[in-house]
Amino acid sequence: METIGERIGSACKDSGLSQKALAERLDWDQARLSRVISGSRKVSAGEIAEIATILDVSLDWLITGSDPYWVPKDVAARHDWDGETKEYRHNQEDLDVFRSIALVYKQAYG
Template sequence: MGTIGERIKAALADRHQTQAALAQAVGLSESAMSKAVAGSRSLSSIEAALIAKHLDVTMHWLVTGEADPFEVRLAARHGYDRPTGTYSCDPSADMQVLEDIALVYRQAQPA
């Protein structure tokens, strides 16, 4: 996917959404959205950010087509029992930590 327009189209298809619905959600006319997706109109940084947010993609991916190298990723912790060679994972043990992290993000960026 070489262009922002192609990435917008792909993200819309993945979410079974239309350009018209996206245009309305981010406050653009259908014509402006169509031209942006076709590449005959540039997006402002604010418009691109709103599109990325609505499509639940990173700005980095929207602009470059590559995964954001600074995106926060979660990995489950697990235990390893050496005698049996088995792994175990209890996600409920991490819930308080994850809830605390979520609280920090909500406080940093209130709705």
């Protein structure tokens, strides 16, 4: 896939989320999302980050098309041990920060 729009469309399909549902979650009309997917409308960095979060794909993949497509679920800044489930929990805000930091490093040093 060559463009961000194509990757958004593909990730929608893979996630089972319809383009209409994604547009609603973004508080956009469906025509706006359709223009993004077709490449006739650009998206801001903030919009791309929000789309990546909703579709649960890596920001790096969405922007560049490079692997990995998915975001590891075990990444965490705060390692909160849940004694009941015997698992570490992650904070979604921390995960989003990690995604952003990884993108900055990739762009600077990649």
